[in-house]
Structures are given as C-alpha cells and as structure tokens.
Amino acid sequence: MPDSDRPAFAIRKTRTRFLGLTMDECIQAFFGGNALVAVLVLGLITVFLFREGSGFFKQNQSNIEVYRTAGLEYVDHLKRQEADHTALTRYLFDLRVRVFKHHTEVEGATLGEANQQLIAFDDYSYDFGDTVEPLREAVYDLSESVTATKTRMLVNEDRLVERQQLRDAGAVEAAEAVVIEEIDLVAARQPLLAFRPVYGQINGQFAASLLSVLAAEAPAMPTAELEARFTRFHELVEQYIDGFPTVEAALNTWDPNEPIPTWKSWTSFITGERWLTASFWQDWYGVLPLLTGSLMVSMVALIIAVPLGVGAAIYVNQLASVREQNIIKPCIEFISAIPSVVLGFFGIAVLGQAIRIISQWDWLSWVPGFPVVERLNALTAGVLLALIAVPTIFTLAEDALQNVPRAFKEASFALGATKLQTIIRIVIPAALSGIISAVLLGLGRVVGETMVVLLCAGNRIAIPDFTTGIAAFTQPVHTMTGIIAQEMGEVVQGGIHYRALFVVGIVLFFIALFINFMAQKIVQRYRISIG
Amino acid sequence: MSAHTLMEITPTTFAPPIADKPAQADSEVHQTLIDIANLDFFYGETKALHDISLKIPEKEVTAFIGPSGCGKSTLLRCLNRMNDLIDIARVDRGTIRIRDIDIYQPDVDVIELRKRVGMVFQKSNPFPKSIYENITYGLRLQGVSAKSRLDEVVERSLRGAALWDEVKDRLHESGLSLSGGQQQRLCIARAIAVEPEIILMDEPCSALDPIATARVEELIHELKSKYTIVIVTHNMQQAARCSDRTAFFYLGRLVEYADTQTIFMKPSDAQTEAYVSGRFG
Numbered sequence: 163m164p165d166s167d168r169p170a171f172a173i174r175k176t177r178t179r180f181l182g183l184t185m186d187e188c189i190q191a192f193f194g195g196n197a198l199v200a201v202l203v204l205g206l207i208t209v210f211l212f213r214e215g216s217g218f219f220k221q222n223q224s225n226i227e228v229y230r231t232a233g234l235e236y237v238d239h240l241k242r243q244e245a246d247h248t249a250l251t252r253y254l255f256d257l258r259v260r261v262f263k264h265h266t267e268v269e270g271a272t273l274g275e276a277n278q279q280l281i282a283f284d285d286y287s288y289d290f291g292d293t294v295e296p297l298r299e300a301v302y303d304l305s306e307s308v309t310a311t312k313t314r315m316l317v318n319e320d321r322l323v324e325r326q327q328l329r330d331a332g333a334v335e336a337a338e339a340v341v342i343e344e345i346d347l348v349a350a351r352q353p354l355l356a357f358r359p360v361y362g363q364i365n366g367q368f369a370a371s372l373l374s375v376l377a378a379e380a381p382a383m384p385t386a387e388l389e390a391r392f393t394r395f396h397e398l399v400e401q402y403i404d405g406f407p408t409v410e411a412a413l414n415t416w417d418p419n420e421p422i423p424t425w426k427s428w429t430s431f432i433t434g435e436r437w438l439t440a441s442f443w444q445d446w447y448g449v450l451p452l453l454t455g456s457l458m459v460s461m462v463a464l465i466i467a468v469p470l471g472v473g474a475a476i477y478v479n480q481l482a483s484v485r486e487q488n489i490i491k492p493c494i495e496f497i498s499a500i501p502s503v504v505l506g507f508f509g510i511a512v513l514g515q516a517i518r519i520i521s522q523w524d525w526l527s528w529v530p531g532f533p534v535v536e537r538l539n540a541l542t543a544g545v546l547l548a549l550i551a552v553p554t555i556f557t558l559a560e561d562a563l564q565n566v567p568r569a570f571k572e573a574s575f576a577l578g579a580t581k582l583q584t585i586i587r588i589v590i591p592a593a594l595s596g597i598i599s600a601v602l603l604g605l606g607r608v609v610g611e612t613m614v615v616l617l618c619a620g621n622r623i624a625i626p627d628f629t630t631g632i633a634a635f636t637q638p639v640h641t642m643t644g645i646i647a648q649e650m651g652e653v654v655q656g657g658i659h660y661r662a663l664f665v666v667g668i669v670l671f672f673i674a675l676f677i678n679f680m681a682q683k684i685v686q687r688y689r690i691s692i693g
Numbered sequence: 694m695s696a697h698t699l700m701e702i703t704p705t706t707f708a709p710p711i712a713d714k715p716a717q718a719d720s721e722v723h724q725t726l727i728d729i730a731n732l733d734f735f736y737g738e739t740k741a742l743h744d745i746s747l748k749i750p751e752k753e754v755t756a757f758i759g760p761s762g763c764g765k766s767t768l769l770r771c772l773n774r775m776n777d778l779i780d781i782a783r784v785d786r787g788t789i790r791i792r793d794i795d796i797y798q799p800d801v802d803v804i805e806l807r808k809r810v811g812m813v814f815q816k817s818n819p820f821p822k823s824i825y826e827n828i829t830y831g832l833r834l835q836g837v838s839a840k841s842r843l844d845e846v847v848e849r850s851l852r853g854a855a856l857w858d859e860v861k862d863r864l865h866e867s868g869l870s871l872s873g874g875q876q877q878r879l880c881i882a883r884a885i886a887v888e889p890e891i892i893l894m895d896e897p898c899s900a901l902d903p904i905a906t907a908r909v910e911e912l913i914h915e916l917k918s919k920y921t922i923v924i925v926t927h928n929m930q931q932a933a934r935c936s937d938r939t940a941f942f943y944l945g946r947l948v949e950y951a952d953t954q955t956i957f958m959k960p961s962d963a964q965t966e967a968y969v970s971g972r973f974g
Contacts, residue, residue: 484780567818569814569816569818570818570820570821571778572775572778572812572814572818573812573814573818573819573820573880573883574820574830575775575778575807576773576775576807576811576812576814576884577807577808577811577830577831577834577883577884577887578804578805578807578808578831578834578887579804579830579831579834580804583834587830587833587834588820591821591822592820592821
C-alpha cells in the first residue's frame, strides 16, 4: 500500500479553504478589517473636513476684495467715526441716568422735579447729539451708493457661475443668454472720490461744532464724582476730535485697486473679532468671539468639574465603604447617561433662573457680575457643562487611583502613615498623571459639547467685555460648536458661510486632537513611572 | 527524590550555619518581647489561625515556616495589625502582647504601633519617589523636616541596610531604578529609618536571585543586634541559615516551636520532621 510509505502522522495542510484562505486567516482578516475601518473613518472625516473647509480662504479673500473694490471699506471709516460719536452720546445718557438717580434717591426729589433740574443737561446733550448730523447724512448717501455697487458685483458673480454651470451642462445657447452687466467701477466710485474735499469741510465743521459745545456753559453736576465723570467726557471728546485727521488721511489714501494679500484672509479669520453673517453691509468671519466663548465656558466647567470629579473619585476609591461606593458610583455614572438636550432644558428652565435669583440677593452683591443681567450666559452654560465633565473625570480618575499598586499603600501604612497621609503623599502623586489626563479628556468632552451651550450660553456673538474683569463670565457668549449647529442648517452649500463653518469645525478638530494627544502622552509617562 | 537522599543531604547543607551559631545558652537570656496567647483569627467565616500561643524573644531572629496557606503570613500581619486593612479580617479570641501591651485593645494607636513594628514585604515596593524620599518618608510623616537630621538618617539607614556604598552618589534618582535586590534592601532601609523595635519580614527574598538573597540574609544577621526580627519564609535553608528560633505552622495551627537547631535536627513532631526533610510542602 502506498500509504505505508508515509509517516504515521499527516503533515500536509488539509484544512478547508475559502477564497484560498484558511479559517484562521479569514478570522484574522475579519479582525484586521474592523481595525482598519476605524483608521479609514478617521481619515475620511479629516479629508472631508479639509476638502469642505479649504475653499474658505479663497472665498474670504474675494469677499474682502469686493469690500474694498465696491468702496465699503471707504465708507466704513466714516461709519466708525459716526459710531464713536454714538458711543459718546451713550456716555452722556449714562451720566444722565446717574444724575437723575442722585436727584431722586439722594435728594428725594420727585420725578418731575428731577427732570426739571436736568433741563440744562438735556439741552447740552441735544446740542452734542446734533453735531453729527451732517456726517450722518453723508454716510447715509454714500452707503446707498456703495451697497448698490456691491449688489451689482455680487449679482454678476452669481450670473458668471450660472453661465458656467449651463455651459458645463451643454446648454451653450442658454449660457450665452445670461446677461452679464458691465459695471463701470470708475463711475460707481465717482461719488466716493468726489466726497473727499466735501469731507474735509464737513469734518472741519463737525470739529468746530463739537468744540463750541464743549466751550458752552456746562450743566452743573451735583456731586464731585459726577463732576469727574463729566470732565472725563470732555477728555474723551477731545481725544475723539484729535482722531479726525487720521480718518481724513485714511479716506484720502484709500486705493480701491490695492490688492488684498493672501494672509489677510487668514488673519481676518483667526484674529477677526466679528462673526457677522447674512448682513446687509458686509459679512465678517472672525473666529475670535466663538473661540473666546468656547474657552470661557470650558474654563468655568473645568473649575467646577475638576474638584468635584477628582474629589469624588478620591473619596469613592480610597475612603468610602462598599455600601457608599455602590450608591455613589452609579449615580455619578448615570449623569453621563442624561441626554445633553435634557440638561440644556434644565439649564434654561431651572439653573438660569436660579442663578439670576441668587445673584439678586443683597448679601451676594460683592460677587463680580452679580446681579446677572442675562439669564443665559457663560456661567450658566459652564455650570451645566461641568455636570457633563464630572462623570468622565470621575471615572478616569478613579481608574487611575485604582491602578496605584496596593503595595505602595501597604508600605506607607506599615511606616505608620494614616489613611489621609497615605492618600495625599502616596496615592495621589502616583496617580497624578492619570488624574491629569482624566481632566484633559474631561476638557475634550466639554469643548466638543454642543447642545448645552447652544441652549444655555446666551448665543450672543461678541467678545465679552473683559474690562469688567471676572464679571465677563456672566455675559452671554456663543461657541464654536454652537455656531456650527445653529447655522449649518441655513447656509448655501458651497457658499462662503458654509465653508467658514467647516473651518470652525477644523479648528475644533485640532483642539480636540491636541487635548487627546496630550492626555495620551501623559498616560504613557504614567505607565512608565509606575513600572 | 527519595526521602533517603534528602535525609543524607540535610546535615551537610544545614550544618555549617547552625554550627556557626553562638552557644544556645546565649539566646536563653533574651527576654520575651512578643507574647501571643490563644489567638484565633478569621477571614470572614474561615478560621485562619487556631489557638496560636507563641513567645518571641527580643533581639533574635524568629522564622515562621510552613506550607502555603498555613497562616504564617497572617500571623505576621497580626503583629502590626496590617490585617486591619482587610474588612473581613478579625481577631476572634486571644491576645498579642508586645512589651505587655495588648495591641488589639481599642485604645491602642495603630499608627504608633506600626512605627514600632516595621515591615518588609514579599515584593519589594519602594515608592515611585527618589531613594532619599523613600527613606525619609516615615520621618516626614512624623513631622521631621530638618535637612541635617534627614541627611543623617538617610546615611545611617542606608549603611544599616548595606546599601550606602552602592547608592550614595544617586540618592535623588528614583527608587524604582535600582535592581531587585537593591530595592529590597532599600525597603529594609526605609523600615529601619523610623527606628522600630521589631521588623517583620514577609518572605523578603522570594523574588530575589541567590546572590541578592545572600546579601539580604547577611543583613538580617547584622540587624539582629539591634532589632527583633520575625521572618516568614518558604525557604527552609534560609530559615536554618538565619534564624535563632523557628515556628512550624500547618493548616492554621502552630505545630512546633523551638530553637532552629532542634526543629531541623531533632524535631519532636512527625509533621515537622516530614516538612523540614522535604517530604511534603
């Protein structure tokens, strides 16, 4: 028999094959495939983000170009001058409120009497308010003219796109039928250039009338403090007048054909202080207000969540009895199961209101920013976000504490350390890097959270007024995540606004990436140090 | 290996260290330091120690031997109340007196007790801190912070643990950067830094190679003049080499307790003889 020549055991591979692969190889391929999907998905998300966002800077550049070419930049110099005057008027109004309050509350005058006493003041502020009229009229006329030019330019751009699309679709005739208006930019700019000498006159009159208002008899102020404020007003007006030549110079040197450098489209995004969209005048895409909002909200959240999360973790892991552990742990972990929209709802309905009521208590008036003006603000959102971060920080910090070898604790006890000494001197230092990375991951969770901030942060797109110090945290803010969620639904796909939101998304992506990277780095070091 | 060959080997292996020992009469003068009387100990419902009575003399090395799970480590951990850290552990009956103080009385300060009764563990466990910080940890707990005093204690302890010459130039490196044997001697130095009276050693050499083991055993010999040492070991040669008295435990009971020489040469109990001659365990 031929079989008798063979060895007694089979060494040939006789396993079943599927597509040339053995069962083991199939299973390996399945696992490998799963792992690959994760890598692919991350890659795809990155590519998608960058593909959608990349067009923004080019579009933003042409956005700024139109702003300059159409003359909006020119008019904005004037508008700023007008706005500064409005700010001064507001200062006067604020002063009037103070004087009025003094009359009614300190001197006990009736409302009618107080108003009577303020007649001189009111005349003074009317005179001051009137000085800006010639400038205001000029700005109004010029605005009309440049907006018209801008609209024509934008319509033309749209038509060019339309023609291109028709041509691509093969409808050559229809494409030719699309009318593209020739815009005579030189003629369109004529009013702007003609305004230059007129402005010189207007400005001169403006300054003269302001000075005459200042020179006129000042209304008497009832107290030294208010007097000081009035003197300050004088100084401010003088500074304002000193700024006039600068505006004039800016108008005279304005060159509509000066090219916009590429970096301008980047810096106007990264350091831009305005996020203004769908505006009648000019759209601005500056990330700074959103970034500030996100950072402020996260900061509040961390300040609250770190002591809560880490403290609870230390208690549960080191001090609590088994019974307490069984109660506390599920409770904290359950917080993370609450849908964030429910938390946001709670924030609007309960927390915002509660903070406002508490802030009105007299004995808390020393707290900066109290009483809060807005119910929804960075503080409200931050407090709620802290709730979201606590379970993450708690769970990871507790893991880190759990991983501290028992031997360290035993050695410490054997040397005569108390429980608290052991925790503070041995357990926490040994778990420190784990705790830090827990905090970082909690931060990542907070920065990326959307629903709560959208509902509770107040959604005012402006950098809070930091001159008020820490009270800035009681002002409403808008965040990067919030703006994407809020505006993504209503933008034109492929438009500049759409792309701007994607760039905000990229910024978020990088922040999250950085935080996670740091957390991993720290955990690695931690593993090594424990040995 | 048959029992016969073992019996033949035993005298030659064990004899020299025992022969080196000072006359037995010398150890008789040492007073009892730890007096364990009728101790019953439970882990939950399981009785781990049955009616243990044992007197441990001062400034001698007492070895606890016996097969795994016989209760020797449990008894050792009763001596500085490390068992308190286990929720379900409790002493049910009997007393442990150290210098006539019952250490299980409610008014005993466990922290004070552990300062007096130091411990070295089976697996070396230096803190993830510098060598210097490791040694000074116990003193800092007691509020000592004067640099000169700490420096002095570090040097004295490291010399005491025969580690000074090896680490004197790198006191501020991590304790974890040392080799296994050095780490264990660092742990001994850490224990003697707080000047305890008693040092408990729970299988201190079980994770060490023979050369490191020899150094630690040498050290135990030197420490004997100043400290009372109780050592748990699996290694019978080690018990024979470095202890003055030996207690043999089996299934939670103290089977025999006598001079090391007696236990190894003329055990009175059949189980002891079977264990020390390697027939089981």
